[in-house]
Amino acid sequence: MKLVVVSNRVARGNANEPMTGGLAAALLPVVEKSGAIWVGSSGRVRDGAQKEPFAEIEALGAGALAMLDLPAAHYGGYYEGFANSALWPALHSRADLIRASQDDYLSYREVNAFMARALLRFQKPDAAFWIQDYHFLALGAELRDLGVTVPVGFFLHTPWPVRAVMEGVPHHRELIEAMLAYDLIGFQTQDDCENFLEYLSSCLGLESEDGVVISRYGKSRIAVFPIGIDAEKFALHAAKAVSHPDVSRLRRSLNGEKLAIGVDRLDYSKGLINRINAFDRMWTLQPALARTASLLQIATPSRGAIEAYGNLQNELAKLVSDVNGRHGEVDWTPIRYLNKGFSQTVLAGLYRTAQVGVVTPLHDGMNLVAKEYVAAQNPADPGVLVLSKFAGAADELDTALLVNPHDIDGMARTIATALSMPLSERRLRWEAMMDKLRNHTIQQWFADFVEALQATQAYGPAAVPAMMEPPTLWPLRSVNSGVRYH
Numbered sequence: 001m002k003l004v005v006v007s008n009r010v011a012r013g014n015a016n017e018p019m020t021g022g023l024a025a026a027l028l029p030v031v032e033k034s035g036a037i038w039v040g041s042s043g044r045v046r047d048g049a050q051k052e053p054f055a056e057i058e059a060l061g062a063g064a065l066a067m068l069d070l071p072a073a074h075y076g077g078y079y080e081g082f083a084n085s086a087l088w089p090a091l092h093s094r095a096d097l098i099r100a101s102q103d104d105y106l107s108y109r110e111v112n113a114f115m116a117r118a119l120l121r122f123q124k125p126d127a128a129f130w131i132q133d134y135h136f137l138a139l140g141a142e143l144r145d146l147g148v149t150v151p152v153g154f155f156l157h158t159p160w161p162v163r164a165v166m167e168g169v170p171h172h173r174e175l176i177e178a179m180l181a182y183d184l185i186g187f188q189t190q191d192d193c194e195n196f197l198e199y200l201s202s203c204l205g206l207e208s209e210d211g212v213v214i215s216r217y218g219k220s221r222i223a224v225f226p227i228g229i230d231a232e233k234f235a236l237h238a239a240k241a242v243s244h245p246d247v248s249r250l251r252r253s254l255n256g257e258k259l260a261i262g263v264d265r266l267d268y269s270k271g272l273i274n275r276i277n278a279f280d281r282m283w284t285l286q287p288a289l290a291r292t293a294s295l296l297q298i299a300t301p302s303r304g305a306i307e308a309y310g311n312l313q314n315e316l317a318k319l320v321s322d323v324n325g326r327h328g329e330v331d332w333t334p335i336r337y338l339n340k341g342f343s344q345t346v347l348a349g350l351y352r353t354a355q356v357g358v359v360t361p362l363h364d365g366m367n368l369v370a371k372e373y374v375a376a377q378n379p380a381d382p383g384v385l386v387l388s389k390f391a392g393a394a395d396e397l398d399t400a401l402l403v404n405p406h407d408i409d410g411m412a413r414t415i416a417t418a419l420s421m422p423l424s425e426r427r428l429r430w431e432a433m434m435d436k437l438r439n440h441t442i443q444q445w446f447a448d449f450v451e452a453l454q455a456t457q458a459y460g461p462a463a464v465p466a467m468m469e470p471p472t473l474w475p476l477r478s479v480n481s482g483v484r485y486h
């Protein structure tokens with residue numbers, strides 16, 4: 001089978017936004033080894049109806065990395081608009097932040113259709129397409145409309161919310177019907193999967209049997225595939241990275257003081273405000289912890305053109321400065337706050353240096369930082385992971401100190417507990433987590449999904465239920481520069 005993996009962001013990143021780890025970095029070695037073709041955005045846009053949509057195609061292992069310049073007229077409406085101002089907040093249960101104009105939706109559909117046309121280049125009788133994430137919910141349907149019959153799978157890296165939240169997304173019904181063109185739909189957790197099936201049942205009248213749903217497109221299998229990391233490789237990386245100059249400088253600057261670390265994209269789903277409030281509370285409740293434990297918070301700027309992200313950046317900067325002003329000393333800064341990205345190598349070394357990893361999102365699909373923090377620890381003296389129970393990773397990493405990120409006092413107490421946990425308990429908790437990471441690698445995740453995608457070919461023709469109407473066609477019209485509600 002010739003696999004074609006599709007994602008918005010690919011491993012090469014965008015010249016204007018340095019890549020800090022994240023999904024694309026984690027996927028790179030796996031896709032490279034698989035010999036697949038990886039298709040995604042080049043991070044640049046192009047005007048006009050270019051004949052050749054691919055800006056660059058380069059070798060990637062035995063496969064290739066193919067990058068497209070997306071259409072300039074639709075990029076903003078697609079990426080900052082519908083994908084990240086309507087779908088992203090909804091998927092993270094922030095219905096209050098959903099903003100979408102009709103033009104944004106049309107742009108989203110146009111980019112999905114554009115990607116589908118570009119992918120035809122890779123269609124072969126033995127091909128299979130694996131589409132990643134919420135940027136391309138309708139891509140499978142677009143491929144089917146173009147006559148593609150090979151297996152097409154989809155994996156969602158974010159959570160899937162309860163039905164009522166998803167109903168807040170304009171055109172949700174049409175989009176989710178379109179998702180059923182995928183032969184296989186993968187989620188990070190059982191909860192996400194159940195929420196999706198509940199939507200299908202309540203809103204579309206479609207019931208599943210053993211995780212299989214029948215629609216006008218045929219059969220779709222809905223299943224859980226929790227993503228992992230290459231824990232052994234990350235551990236080796238971390239052990240070497242302690243001598244990296246940035247990591248050595250950090251260690252020297254600590255003067256024996258304990259360190260907690262948080263590494264996140266600057267995103268409202270990551271619970272950064274609550275986290276800083278929890279540290280504030282901890283230093284207030286336990287003044288003895290001042291000077292003995294500080295926080296290094298790396299918050300990489302993200303999606304800066306969207307109002308909600310700009311607001312968060314301002315609010316967070318002010319909060320950090322207030323907390324530092326309140327608890328700081330002439331020779332001690334409670335929170336080191338950095339708005340920039342770091343390489344995977346440096347991050348691995350920073351994780352190993354910190355006695356506590358704080359990963360406290362309000363909602364997160366999986367959260368690979370949680371897994372990387374665990375993998376980076378020194379087995380002889382491991383740190384403690386404080387993890388939100390609302391991160392997908394909490395299902396597996398259940399010997400972390402699990403917290404409710406809305407309970408500031410509870411988080412403050414738990415972080416203090418983590419900072420003083422005895423070695424014997426730290427080792428027990430860490431070993432249990434490390435075992436799980438070793439057994440659920442990203443390589444295994446990739447192989448399991450591909451195997452399940454191949455198996456969908458054995459389903460045979462589907463009986464189409466009579467009650468399902470063909471999807472409503474969205475009005476095709478040109479997109480003007482229109483109002484966008486960011």
Ligand code: F6P
Pocket residue numbers: 008009022023024133157158302303365
């Ligand atoms: O969590 C979903 C996701 O798409 C990840 O795959 C990725 O690391 C992250 O969001 C980054 O988003 P963006 O490409 O907008 O920076």
